[in-house]
Amino acid sequence: MKKLFTLLLLASATVTGAEAESWSLSADEWARPRDGLAVARMHPLTEIVSAWVGHPERRLLIRYPGGEDGLLWAHELRSWLVALGIPLQQQDLVAGSHQADRIELELTR
DSSP states (O other), X not given: OHHHHHHHHXXXXXXXXXXXXXXXXXXXXXXXXXXXHHHHHOTTHHHHHHHHHHOTTSEEEEEEOSHHHHHHHHHHHHHHHHHTTOOGGXXXXXXXXXXXXXXXXXXXX
C-alpha cells in the first residue's frame, strides 16, 4: 500500500491544470485490466486525487450511468478512490451521468 501511495504522489506531482474541478472516465478506459498500480496511474484518477488532496474539505461527486451496470461501476470506482486516499465519507454517488458510457466526477464545495 505504501508503494501504491508513493506512486500516486509521484504521478500527481507531474499533473498540470489541477485547478480543473470536473473530469470524466469512459467505460473504455475503465474496461482495461486493473490492479493497484494501473488504477494509481489511470487518467483522470491521478488528477482527481491530487486535486482532492489540495482541498480535502471538498466532496467528490460521482455521477454514474443509471442501471445496475452503472451502479456496479460506480461502487467499484468508489472503492478504488478510497484505496487511493479519498475517504468514503467525502464521496457522493448520483445516478444519471450525461452519457451512458461515462462516469462524471466533480469536486464540490
